[in-house]
Amino acid sequence: xxxxNPRTLVQTPFVSGWGKAAAGGIGVVDGYxxxxxxxxxxxxxxxxxxxxxxxxxxxxNLEVTAAGLFDILIFGGGGSGGSGTAGFGGGGGAGxxxxxxxxxxxxxxxxxxxGAGGAGFAGGTNxxxxxxxxxxxxxxGGGGGGSxxxxxxxxSPGANTGGSRNAVAVVATFYGGTTxxxxxxxxxxxxxGGGGGSxxxxxxxxxxxxxxxxAAGYDVxxxxxxxxxxxxxxxxxxxGAGGAGGAGGSSVGGAGTNxxxxxxxxxxxxxxxxxxxxxxxGGGGGSGxxxxxxxx
Numbered sequence: 187x188x189x190x191n192p193r194t195l196v197q198t199p200f201v202s203g204w205g206k207a208a209a210g211g212i213g214v215v216d217g218y219x220x221x222x223x224x225x226x227x228x229x230x231x232x233x234x235x236x237x238x239x240x241x242x243x244x245x246x247n248l249e250v251t252a253a254g255l256f257d258i259l260i261f262g263g264g265g266s267g268g269s270g271t272a273g274f275g276g277g278g279g280a281g282x283x284x285x286x287x288x289x290x291x292x293x294x295x296x297x298x299x300x301g302a303g304g305a306g307f308a309g310g311t312n313x314x315x316x317x318x319x320x321x322x323x324x325x326x327g328g329g330g331g332g333s334x335x336x337x338x339x340x341x342s343p344g345a346n347t348g349g350s351r352n353a354v355a356v357v358a359t360f361y362g363g364t365t366x367x368x369x370x371x372x373x374x375x376x377x378x379g380g381g382g383g384s385x386x387x388x389x390x391x392x393x394x395x396x397x398x399x400x401a402a403g404y405d406v407x408x409x410x411x412x413x414x415x416x417x418x419x420x421x422x423x424x425x426g427a428g429g430a431g432g433a434g435g436s437s438v439g440g441a442g443t444n445x446x447x448x449x450x451x452x453x454x455x456x457x458x459x460x461x462x463x464x465x466x467x468g469g470g471g472g473s474g475x476x477x478x479x480x481x482x
Contacts, residue, residue: 215481219254219291223247223298224478229411234481238410241298241476242455248296248319248478257479259286259409260325261457263314264471266304267421267440267449268331268379268462276449277370278382278389278400278421278432278442279304279459279471280328282314286409289323296320301327303452303471306460314457317474328471331382331421331462332370371398373423379442381432382420382459389420395429397422397442400459402435410477421452421459421469434461440469 213220224241236257239248250256261282268276282301298319304312304327311330318324371380371389378392384401392398400420407414419435422442431442431449440450440461449461449469460469 214252214254217255218481219250219256220252220480221248221250221256221478223249228482229479231409231411236479237482239478241300241478244300244302246298248298250291250293250296253292254290254480255288256291257288258319258323258477259406260284260317260319260323260476261417261474262316262325262327263301263303263474264418264421264439264452264456264458264460265314265328265330265382266306266312266471267442267460267468268311268424269306269308269449269466269468270379270424270464275373275377275379275392275397275424275426275442275464276462276468277331277373277379278398278423278434278439278462279311279331279452279468280370280382281384281401281403281418281420281435281439281459282328282457282471282474283326284385284404284418284457285323285325298476300476301474303460303473304330306449306451306468306470308467311468314471314474317476319476325474327474328382328457328459331423331459331468332373332379368401370420371423373398377426378429379423379462381423381435382439384420384435385418389423390432392423392432395425395427397425397430397432397462399432400435400439403438403456403458406477417457417475419456419458421449421461424449424462424464426464431461434458438472
């Protein structure tokens with residue numbers, strides 16, 4: 187019988203060596219390993235003390251100095267907002283996917299690659315890029331927003347849908363069939379785009395000439411402690427016919443706009459979707475982020 191308590195895998199990270207007991211050594215607590223890298227800070231969650239490592243750069247090393255278990259929370263980049271033609275509101279981009287799990291990592295240098303947000307452009311959309319821990323643990327990017335012609339954007343496998351315009355949105359799927367993310371809101375034909383979906387909720391539908399709001403993000407304070415902090419929110423849908431664009435989710439997703447004005451860009455390292463544009467450039471999605479913590 188292992189002397190370590192069993193741990194539940196929240197999502198499947200495909201990590202070699204999952205379930206191994208941690209090697210003994212200085213600093214190892216309850217089977218957790220020790221590592222350095224990124225931005226380090228001490229935190230306390232539910233009375234348990236951890237070291238939290240935060241990774242926001244494009245490529246950063248996680249140096250594991252004592253093998254063991256690590257809690258991870260990682261987000262892929264958010265999708266760009268949609269862009270239509272005159273009178274067609276583009277949908278908001280979707281928030282990046284997240285992965286939360288407890289994994290075993292050996293002593294080694296593990297490269298963390300933070301996924302970029304989808305770049306906005308006129309007449310189309312881009313999905314966000316995946317965030318990687320080595321080559322195995324990953325969190326896919328969010329889908330781009332819908333544009334004209336009743337599109338929905340799934341960017342399968344593994345991405346959120348973006349906001350749709352004049353169409354029924356669909357739920358994207360992750361490897362193994364696990365549902366990941368929520369649908370974008372429906373748009374109004376020729377007049378408004380729906381808001382982008384998130385891992386928390388579906389995007390709001392457009393109403394008359396007002397773009398739908400992006401879905402709320404995920405509050406990472408349950409993992410990193412401190413005040414509420416949202417990641418993975420949806421972008422707001424664009425408006426047509428002189429209406430107003432939808433708000434970005436949780437104040438971190440990009441806002442939708444009207445006319446040829448570019449959609450709002452999602453905040454950096456929030457993994458959130460960009461705002462839609464009626465006939466200009468869809469807003470860029472926010473880059474992802476990775477958190478790694480271990481007991482001290």
